[in-house]
Amino acid sequence: MAGGIHTDIPDDETGRLGRFLAALRPFTRSLSFVVGAVLFGFVVLVTLLGPFLTDVSPSALSMRNRFQPPSWDHWLGTDNLGRDMLARVIYGAQLSLMIGTSVVLLNAVFGVMLGALAGFYSRLDNILMRVADALMAFPAVLLAIGIAAALGPSSMTAIIALSVVYIPRTARVVRSSVLVVKQLDFVLAARAAGATDLRIILKHILPNSMAPMLVQLSFVFAYSVLSEAVLSFLGLGAPPTVPSWGILISEGRAYMREAAWLTVVPGVAIAVTALGLNLLGDGLRDVLDPRMKVAEA
Amino acid sequence: MIAYAVSRLLQAIPILFLVSLFAFGMIYLIPGDAATVMGGPEASAADLERIRENMGLNEPFLQQIVSFYVNLLQGDLGQSLMLGTPVLDAIIDRTPITLGISLYSLAVTIVFGLLTGIVAALNHNKLLDQAATLFALIGISLPNFWLALVMIVVFSVHLGWLPTGGYVPFSESPMGWLRTTTMPALALALLQAGLLTRITRSTMLEVLSQDYIRTARAKGLTEWQVIGQHALANVMMPVVTVLGLILSVLLSGSIVIEAIFGIPGLGALMGNAILSRDFPLVQGGLISIACSLLLLNIVVDVLYFWLDPRVRIKGGD
Numbered sequence: 318m319a320g321g322i323h324t325d326i327p328d329d330e331t332g333r334l335g336r337f338l339a340a341l342r343p344f345t346r347s348l349s350f351v352v353g354a355v356l357f358g359f360v361v362l363v364t365l366l367g368p369f370l371t372d373v374s375p376s377a378l379s380m381r382n383r384f385q386p387p388s389w390d391h392w393l394g395t396d397n398l399g400r401d402m403l404a405r406v407i408y409g410a411q412l413s414l415m416i417g418t419s420v421v422l423l424n425a426v427f428g429v430m431l432g433a434l435a436g437f438y439s440r441l442d443n444i445l446m447r448v449a450d451a452l453m454a455f456p457a458v459l460l461a462i463g464i465a466a467a468l469g470p471s472s473m474t475a476i477i478a479l480s481v482v483y484i485p486r487t488a489r490v491v492r493s494s495v496l497v498v499k500q501l502d503f504v505l506a507a508r509a510a511g512a513t514d515l516r517i518i519l520k521h522i523l524p525n526s527m528a529p530m531l532v533q534l535s536f537v538f539a540y541s542v543l544s545e546a547v548l549s550f551l552g553l554g555a556p557p558t559v560p561s562w563g564i565l566i567s568e569g570r571a572y573m574r575e576a577a578w579l580t581v582v583p584g585v586a587i588a589v590t591a592l593g594l595n596l597l598g599d600g601l602r603d604v605l606d607p608r609m610k611v612a613e614a
Numbered sequence: 615m616i617a618y619a620v621s622r623l624l625q626a627i628p629i630l631f632l633v634s635l636f637a638f639g640m641i642y643l644i645p646g647d648a649a650t651v652m653g654g655p656e657a658s659a660a661d662l663e664r665i666r667e668n669m670g671l672n673e674p675f676l677q678q679i680v681s682f683y684v685n686l687l688q689g690d691l692g693q694s695l696m697l698g699t700p701v702l703d704a705i706i707d708r709t710p711i712t713l714g715i716s717l718y719s720l721a722v723t724i725v726f727g728l729l730t731g732i733v734a735a736l737n738h739n740k741l742l743d744q745a746a747t748l749f750a751l752i753g754i755s756l757p758n759f760w761l762a763l764v765m766i767v768v769f770s771v772h773l774g775w776l777p778t779g780g781y782v783p784f785s786e787s788p789m790g791w792l793r794t795t796t797m798p799a800l801a802l803a804l805l806q807a808g809l810l811t812r813i814t815r816s817t818m819l820e821v822l823s824q825d826y827i828r829t830a831r832a833k834g835l836t837e838w839q840v841i842g843q844h845a846l847a848n849v850m851m852p853v854v855t856v857l858g859l860i861l862s863v864l865l866s867g868s869i870v871i872e873a874i875f876g877i878p879g880l881g882a883l884m885g886n887a888i889l890s891r892d893f894p895l896v897q898g899g900l901i902s903i904a905c906s907l908l909l910l911n912i913v914v915d916v917l918y919f920w921l922d923p924r925v926r927i928k929g930g931d
Contacts (some may be wrong), residue, residue, distance in 0.1 A: 451632030454904040458866035459884065463896055466888040467643040469651075539755065546757050547870055551885065566760055573767050580767070584760035591755035599751075 343604045350600025356593030360586075364414050367407035375404040377561050385579060402579065405560040405584050412561045413542050413590065416475055416554075420541040421534050423480040424487045428488050429530060431484070432491025437499060446492070449485035457482045458544055465553040475554045480546070483537045484571050489531040494526040501513045501525075528605035535598035539591040545585050562587050619916045626908055633908070637900045640680050641669075641893050652891045653842040667695055669894060691898030696890050697806055701898035704883060712872070712879035714784060715795050715802070716864045723810055724862060728853065730807070731814025736841070738819060746811060751810025759870040762801035766874075769797060779876035798875045802867045804810060806860045813856055814849060821848045858911040865903055 337548065344350050385395040387402075394402050435445040452460070464478035498504065499522055507521050548554035549563030557564055562583040569579030635840035644651050647663045657665075666672050670681055670690065685692065691701035734746035749781065770778040776797055782790030822845060830840045868881030869888075876882075880899070 321916045447628050448632060450638060451904075454629060454633050454908050455636075455900060456862040456866035456907070458901065459869060459900070459903065462869060462885075462888055463640060463900055464643065466891065466896065467640050467893075469645060541764060543757050545753075549757060550759055551870060551873075551889070553888070566757075566763065570763060573763060574771055577767050580760070580763050584764070587760065588752070588756050591757075592751060595751055595755055 331576040344600065347600040347603045349596045349603060353593050353596025353598070356463050357597055358593075360410060360590045360593060361414065363407060367411065368582050370407065371406045373401040375400060377409040386576075390428055394576070394582075396603045402565075402582055405565060406562070409560045409562045409565055409583060410586065410590075411547060412472065412555055412559055412572055413587070416472060416479070416545045417538045417541040419476045420479045420483060421538050423476070424484055424537050425534060427480070428487025428533075429491050429523065431469055432488035432528075433495055433523060436492040436495025437514070437518055437522065442492070445488070449488055452481065452485045452491075457540070458547055461544055461548060462551065462553060470553045470556065472555045472559070473561060475548050477546070479541050479544055484586075487530070487533050487537060490529050491526060494529045495522055498522050498525045529600070530604065532598050532602045535574065535601060539594035539598070542587060542594070543591050615916065615920055616771070618919050619912070622912045622915055625674075626912060630905060633904045634683070634686060634901050637897045637904075638679065640897060640900070644893075648893070652893055654891065686901070691901065692894035694887070694892055694895040694898075696887060696892040696895065701895050702902075703901060704895065705880065705902055708878065708883045711783075711877060712865070712868050712881055714791075715799055715872075715877070715879065716861065716868065718795055719799040719802040719806070719864055720860065722799060723806040724853075726803065727807040727810025728814055731811040732818055732841075732846075732849070734811065734815045735818030735822060738822075745817075746815070750808040750811035750815075753804045753811070756804065757774060758801050758805050758867050759874060761804060761870055762797065762874045765797050765801060779874070781875075781877045781879075782890065794875070796876070798868075798871050798877060799881060801871055802864055804914045805867065806863055809863070810853065810856065810860065814853060817852045818845065818849050820866060821845050824848075851918065854918060854921075858907060858914055861910060862907050866905075 325482045385578055387394045431445055431449075435442045435449075455463075461475075461478040461482045464481055468474040468477065504517060504521055507517050510522070545561070546563035546566070549561040550567045551563075552567070554563060555561045559566075565583035566580055569576070569581075569583070575581055636739075641648050647662075649662045649669075649671055650657070652665050653662050670678050673681070677823050689702060691705075693699070694701050694704055697704055714806075727733040730749065737743045741848045750853045766778050776793055779794075781794050784791040827840060827844055835844075867882070868879060869885045870881075871877075872879045872881035873885045884896070884899045885905075887899060
C-alpha cells in the first residue's frame, strides 16, 4: 500500500503472514479505522449474506400483518402492506452498496486518470481543472438531481449522476498529490534512466500518491450512499419496486405518526453505513498521511 | 487589492462559460425527444410544438446555442414551462425565502461548529474532544432529509412545539417565521456543523502547535489571551474559506428540506422544476446558483487576500 510502512517492519518478522500482520499493525492501532472497518464490514456482511439470514422475501405481502411494530417474528416490524422491514432493509443495502461501489470504481479509474494527467502535464492542467471548477461550481446534490432528471430515473442514472459530481473532486485530490510527488528525486532518476511518461506515472507517481486517493475514495463512498438516498427519496433513483433505502424512507413518511419505525430504520441503516465509511476514511488518513487535513467535500 | 479582484473576476469568465455550457447541454442528455419528455404523457401535438417553439428546439443546433448565449447575456433565462412566467422572475421571487433560511442555518452552523471545534481542540484527546469528534462524525453521516422527518415526528407530532410545515414570512410575523424555519434550519445545519467542527478542530490543533502560541504562553499571557487573541485570529482564516462550500451544501440540501416542510423557496422551486421536467427553469436555476456561488467564492478570496498579509506577499494563488 504505502511505501513508508515497510520500513517499520522489525527484522525478526519473516514469512508472508508475519509481514502482512506487521503491515496491518498501524491500522489496528487507529481506533477510527478499527471501528469504521467493523461498522462497514458488518453492513457488507449483512448485505452479502442477506438472502441466507432471512427467508422472508422483501416483497411478500401479508395483509394480516400490516403495521406490526418490531417484534420477535419481525425484528424491524412490517410496513403498510405487511412486508418484513428487516428483509427490505437488507435488500435495500444491496442496491446502496452496489451504487456506492460503482461510483467509487468509476472515481478510481477516471478521477485518478484525469487527476494524474492534470498533475503531470501542466498544459492539460489548465483545461482539465477549469472543467472541474465549472462542475464543482454546481452544488453537488443539485447537479446530481439535475442529471438524474434529464436521464430519467434508474439505478444507472444514479451511478452516472453521482460519478459526474464526484470525479472532479477526486481528480483534484489526485492532482495535488501528483504535483508534489512529481517534484521528487526518484521521478527525476526514473526520467534519467529513460522511463516513458506512462511508466513514470503508473510505476512511480501513482503508487506514491495512493494515500490521499484512498482517503478520498472512502469519503466518496459515504457521500454516494447519502446522495443516492436523496435521489431515490425524490423518485429519481431506482424504480419503486426495488426497496432502496431512500424509497423506504419516502414510503414510511406517509405513516410517520402511527408507524415511525418505517422511517427510522432505513435512516439508521444509511447513517451506520456512512458513519463506518467516514471513520474508515479518517483512520486511513491518520495512518497513511497524518499531515492531511479534513478532506473537503 | 483591486487588481487582485479584477484578475479573479477575469479568471472566472471561462468557468462561467463552461457552467452555462453544461447547463445548456443538459437538455441533450434527455434520451429521445426532449419536448415529449418535458410535455409529459398527456401533452398533445400542439403542446409539444409550443414547447419546441418556446425553447427553440426546431432551430439548428448552432442557432440554438447562439441564441441561448445572446439571451443569457441579456439576462433572459427563458420561460418556465410549469409556471408560464420568465425563469429569472420565478427565481428572484423565491430566493429571499431560501436565503433567509440559509443564513439562519449558517449562523447556527458557525456558532455551533466553531465552538465545538475549538472546545475539542483545547481538550485534545480528552472526553470532550472525543464527544465533539463523535458528534461531528454523526453529523456528516446522517441523511438530513431523514433528520428532518424525525424532527417532525418528535417536535411536531409528539411534543407539538412546532408546526409540521408551512412558511410565514418574517415581515408578517417574526415569531411565525422563527417557528416555521427553525426545524428546516437545524436539519440543514447539522451536516455543515459537523464539517465545520472537523475543520475548526484540525486547524486549531495545528495553530496551537505553532511557535507563536508557545511564545505567547512563555511571555505569561493568560490562557484566554492566548486563545482569544493569538489562536482565534489564525483559526478564522481557513474557516472563512469553507463558507462557500458550506453555502453550496446548504443550497443542495434546501431542495429536499423545503419539499419536506412545504416551504415555497428556491429549493422547492428547483425540486418541482426537476420533477416536472421544466428544463428552462432547471437550466436557469443551475446557472444562477452556480454563478452566485462562484461570485461568493471570489468575494471570500478577495477578503482573504485583504485580511491575510501572507497571501498578499505571495501574490495569492
